[in-house]
Amino acid sequence: MFPSPPEDTGCASRKPVTARRQGTRQRLFEAAVALISEQGVESTSVDRIAERAGVAKGTVYYNFSGKEELYATLIEWGVDRLAGDLRAASAGPPREALFSVLRAELEFIGTHEALARLLMAEAWRTGQAWYTTARHIRDDAIGAIAELLDSMAAEGQIPSDLDTGVASSALFGMTVTVALDWRALQPERPIEEIHATLVRMAEGFLTAP
Amino acid sequence: MFPSPPEDTGCASRKPVTARRQGTRQRLFEAAVALISEQGVESTSVDRIAERAGVAKGTVYYNFSGKEELYATLIEWGVDRLAGDLRAASAGPPREALFSVLRAELEFIGTHEALARLLMAEAWRTGQAWYTTARHIRDDAIGAIAELLDSMAAEGQIPSDLDTGVASSALFGMTVTVALDWRALQPERPIEEIHATLVRMAEGFLTAP
Amino acid sequence: MFPSPPEDTGCASRKPVTARRQGTRQRLFEAAVALISEQGVESTSVDRIAERAGVAKGTVYYNFSGKEELYATLIEWGVDRLAGDLRAASAGPPREALFSVLRAELEFIGTHEALARLLMAEAWRTGQAWYTTARHIRDDAIGAIAELLDSMAAEGQIPSDLDTGVASSALFGMTVTVALDWRALQPERPIEEIHATLVRMAEGFLTAP
Amino acid sequence: MFPSPPEDTGCASRKPVTARRQGTRQRLFEAAVALISEQGVESTSVDRIAERAGVAKGTVYYNFSGKEELYATLIEWGVDRLAGDLRAASAGPPREALFSVLRAELEFIGTHEALARLLMAEAWRTGQAWYTTARHIRDDAIGAIAELLDSMAAEGQIPSDLDTGVASSALFGMTVTVALDWRALQPERPIEEIHATLVRMAEGFLTAP
């Protein structure tokens, strides 16, 4: 469920990275994912992360350069995973692939709800420091949808003059919003129902003038 | 542009509400809107709010029960204003009304970009304390779209078995995402272009099977 | 004994500076002088300064921008006071004035021993951040001696080709070292004895070839 | 250039002193000299010392009892070296020997500027823990000058009633101050110029009444 975070900071620090250390990094990362996803970055103290991971506070700083790196690692991991899921679902004939991608997005959010909320809040945060995250999401996650639309446009399944950049963003956001609403208000509804409605809307769109 | 915040805290504090006090409250509220919208709640200190409002720090606490109340008031005001804009745009024949609502949403985000980001981040935040805000947005803002879809379903313009709850959420989220992407990545594009693409997608959806 | 530190940070912060606040600043400054003089900057925690001043830790930061400003204020005050003492003693006929200045330096160090140690340690610290202090001491304290030597050279009391910059530095350092040795090793000796030896050495120098 | 530090801690720790260990101790000591001289004790972390020595952090504690011992060893080594240089220069006829000692002091400071600053700061530090260092410098370094003056007094080259303790301290401090001023403010001046001025002053003093 929680694959290891990037195995080393990759910086000049020549730390051999033993098995023990990887274990600690892993526990810290999981604790951070859990807490930050639930409460946001600013409300999550390093103290609590350490406590949840069952290590001393100093250990956080031995394994990560600081709160920021922990957070950046978390976001990166989340985006990569989301993008990976979407791309994995985008194989096959474009039309079905699109529906499959929407389903993968729904599933990701259903499974990693807190992380999804965090990514969304982050993606739209303003300020230079966060531009990277936003860009990353757009390029990787929305990019997977855009590629699909482009190939459909090439095959004449959607109008060639449609702005696929805007359209992919719209499909992505539509699904995120619906998914989060679903989890927050009607978590008991089966995913199929939600997906069916999304597909209907997307189908209409595919046959648009 | 900045309507007064609720005129009194309504709490047991029996403070006579004079004209002077209303003026101070107003200035504090405006300062809070400006700063919190730009930098988020946690990054905005009471000190800075007071400074921007041109009053002493203690005055914040004389006029509001604390930072939290100031923030809650701000969110409330933002949601009300967004919902108001959407409802104002939803008059007239349903089909055109829908396009007009999407445009109003685009305009709101274009004009109050920072506030919009804040509302979105807030809307998707988890935890009991924030449920209210999310619910409020859903009931008021998305509700405006849902009513429109319901009336269209009644007139047969869209299939009667469509889940208008999910659909309105989808239309709302689609527009928010596109709008924020627009502001962040291509702010120089005219709103008409963005709106046109959204309308095309919505049209397709309206004629869906 | 401890005149007020510079009355206001002088920065853009428009704080009215009330009597109460001045009192607190004063107490903090005195506590800082006492502790930092005794133990050095790095070994003196803000916590202890606050404790000694009888205020809460936060009060330190309300009255000074941080540890650094407190420290800079202290150094500045010390240098000003030392330079002031030396200049005050440098009036009158140059020859006697010189002996009087050496005496003033002895007295300053005898009275503010800890502060003197701090200034000396500081004056010779390396690194850009401390250059200012060093320069300040040199310009103000050693400068007072250099001026004296210059006027003596003008009157033919010392050779006109003597490097008064180096010579004043030598006289200053000679006195500091002797004074600190005196305080550390033979504090019971009367100041007159120490002064007499210094004067003898200086006299020899005055009649140098 | 860097003689080995005392070969063993001498404490109860019965660690066999192998050649390998001596090599490690040596590297650690050199790293400590370099770093602490440049940045001071408090700003030099054990981490950086280990890094510079090319060993793991734990190795520092295997070879020294802690940071404090490393530091004490360093100071001791510095004082010994300074005193050695001064004594080596004090051979020959007293008058020339004195000038030669002053030159040796200038050269030591010119060559080991950072270490010299550290020693001076240390020498004047207050507090029981540091008394040893101060005493050491006084006995060894200033002692070398005092012996010279005593022999001159015995030969009638200086008044027999002069306080040679104070005078040697004065000569030492005069030279240190001038030397550090030289390095800090006019490092481009040749050592001869500085030395010449010092010699002139000392000569005057030698012929004092």
Place this chain on the structure above:
DNA sequence: GATGAATGAGGCTTCATTCAT
């Protein structure tokens, strides 16, 4: 009504030291 000095809890980070390997 308004002020601003004072507070103290709590956050982030550094670092000397220990210890199992």
Place this chain on the structure above:
DNA sequence: TATGAATGAAGCCTCATTCAT
């Protein structure tokens, strides 16, 4: 002999809040 992961005390600083004026 040497290592490096882990520790926790201690440091600096921010900031929402209180209260006497």
